[in-house]
Each structure stands twice: as C-alpha cells, then as structure tokens.
Amino acid sequence: MKNYFSSPFKLGVLGGGQLGRMLLAETQKFDVYTAILDKSLEAPCAKKCDEFHQGDLLDFDTVYNFGKKVDLLTIEIENVNIDALDKLEKEGLTIYPKPSNLRVIQNKASQKKFYKDNNIPTADFNHYAYLEELKHSYENDIIDFPLVWKAARFGYDGNGVKVVRTIDDLESLPAGECITESLIPFKNELAVIVARNTNGESTTYPVVEMEFHPEANQVEYVICPARINDTVAKKAQEIAIKVADAFDFVGLLAVEMFQTENDEILVNEVAPRTHNSGHYSIEASYTNQFEQHVRSILNLPLGNTESKVAGIMVNLVGAEGYTGNVFYENLEDILRIDGVTPHIYGKKTTKPFRKMGHVTIVHEDVNKAREIAQQVKETVKVISK
Known part of the structure; x- marks a missing residue:
C-alpha cells in the first residue's frame, strides 16, 4: 500500500x-x-x-x-x-475519474447515448447539432410540445435546462448543440451516490429525495432517507451500481433519477464527483462523501455509507434582488436550534440563486427534520449590504 x-x-x-x-x-x-x-x-x-x-x-x-x-x-x-x-x-x-468517463459525461447527448447502449433506463431523447435543427423538427411534426430542452455542454445548477411548451419558448434558447427529452410525469426526483475504488469494490449511499426550487430549477432540499418504499429504493441503488459498473468508474458518482408514477426508475444524468445531494453526509453519515471520494481514488478501504441519523440539506442561495458583498441575515437564529449546522462556502459576493452555503439538519425523525429545514429556509436570507 x-x-x-x-x-x-x-x-x-x-x-x-x-x-x-x-x-x-x-x-x-x-x-x-x-x-x-x-x-x-x-x-x-x-x-x-x-x-x-x-x-x-x-x-x-x-x-x-x-x-x-x-x-x-x-x-x-x-x-x-x-x-x-x-x-x-x-x-x-x-x-480519477478517468478521462474517458469525463468525455462521455461532459456532453449530455453522449451521456444519454451511453445509457441506451448499456440498457440503462432513461427518458427518450432526440439529439440536435444546433437549435435550428430542433425548430425544423417541430415545424415538420417530428416532435411535439411539451418537452425538456437541455444544452449538451456546460449546464449547471438549473442553467442549460428549460421546459419548452410553445414555439416562443424556443426563441430565447442558445443556438448550440442540445438534446430534448420527453416530459416525464414523476412522483419524485431521487439520487444515489456510488463510491467505487480501483479494485472494483463499490458501495452506495442511501437513496435521497430532492426538492427543487420551481423558478431556479435548483435543488432546495435534499432529504435522507428518501420517503419511498424499500422496493423502489433497492431498484434505484441497483441501477446506480449498474451505471458505475458500465463506466468502470473510479471515484464518487452521483446518479440523479426520476421515480415515475408507475414506480419505474429512469436515470436523468450523472455527476462524476462529490455532489450537492451528498452534503447531508458530513453530519449524518458514518463516512461522508468527501472522505469517501478520497478513499475511492486512493484505493483505500471504502467507508460505511449508512446514516447515523436522518439528515436534510438546505441550500443557501443568493436572494433575488441582491448582488454585492454578502451578508447572512439571521444566521445566529438557526444556531439556537438543536441539530442544525451551517456551512458557509467563503464566497464574498452574492447574486440571485448563487450557491453560497448549505445547512444540514439532523434528527431521528426525518419528518421532524423536514419541518426544521423549512424553518431554516424561512429564517436565513443571503443578501448584500
């Protein structure tokens, strides 16, 4: 060693x-x-x-x-x-992760093709080299609205994703390479983090449930464990491992998924790194995702991914209407609540919806933790002064 x-x-x-x-x-x-x-x-x-x-x-x-x-x-x-x-x-x-993996994952079109080629369940999609090609498909009745448009490259935190309902919605989109997907009716957005080392040993974290901000299309809450039945959770973890094995991945892979109305699991996309959906693990897990990433890439024994307690992560993002030197309003108030731990990222300038930090809430009862998370969200404001 x-x-x-x-x-x-x-x-x-x-x-x-x-x-x-x-x-x-x-x-x-x-x-x-x-x-x-x-x-x-x-x-x-x-x-x-x-x-x-x-x-x-x-x-x-x-x-x-x-x-x-x-x-x-x-x-x-x-x-x-x-x-x-x-x-x-x-x-x-x-x-690690290997450049060949990153090349596939960097481009959403190649990522989706990878899922199809490896029999990994995912939403149906179409690939377009440029936006005009997509418009042409609509005008010729090849596709129909509504659909989800995604930029093939450089999307993050809700940027590069838009639900398209009319031809007017297409006009404001960037002109470059993109994919479109069927708009999936789903019960939950889920995620599973897989850790895999160079020996091919792998382990999964518990399935988490993600609640999104409706305007920013950005994760607002991550809930662990997800409030789903054991059968669905097992299916999600098995599919996440199948994705990691298909890539022959080394490191931490976050697999984002949809749970459909019929309890099918469809892979949405992956992130080849530590991920927002795993931040809860710093306080709630025996081995947090960041330590696990180090263990994975150095081929050390993988740590215990079980949770000690239920954990909920609340993103702290810049409030709308504020740009400038950051000020965290009412942060001291949440420090009076048991089981609440803030993480401030050290970014000196805030702007609307910029990720500035997160707060973890731990509690033996996940539903009580969710109530406290709501209180935290309503109390702390990330503004500028």
Missing part, C-alpha cells in the same frame, strides 16, 4: 469551488498534501489548500502543466480540458 499520509505524495484537484473546500477538510484530516487549480484567486479553496495554482481549467497547457506537478489528479468540476487529461494519462499519470 502506498503511503499517502504525511508523505511527499501530492494530490491534484481541478477546481477550487465549495466541493473542493469540503474535500480539503478530509485531505487535511489525513494529512494528504493537496494542490488546487482554479481560475479565480478568490476561489473558496484558494487559502485552504497546501498549494494553489491560478489558471483556466479549459486551457490545454494550463491543465497539462498542472498535471505534471502532481502524483494523482482528480476533479471537483467536470468542465475541464479532456485532451490535456488524455495526454497526461498516456504519459503515466493516474487520473
């Missing part, structure tokens, strides 16, 4: 946002030396890591040169230069 702890080993991370910041809490716990690459000197990781490099994650030379400085490379965001990763991998650098 290689010695990663208090040693010259250097772990490189592409991306220095809040996911990287929470990952650093675990690398520091293990005393794993960590270097971060991010375009912003104000990134949440900038002052927390052992070594910080400023640079564009989509620039070939920047990513390649950073990779030459580390012993193993991982990501906290998937929008990175894959060509540079391919070259680094050919030259012998260990990279």
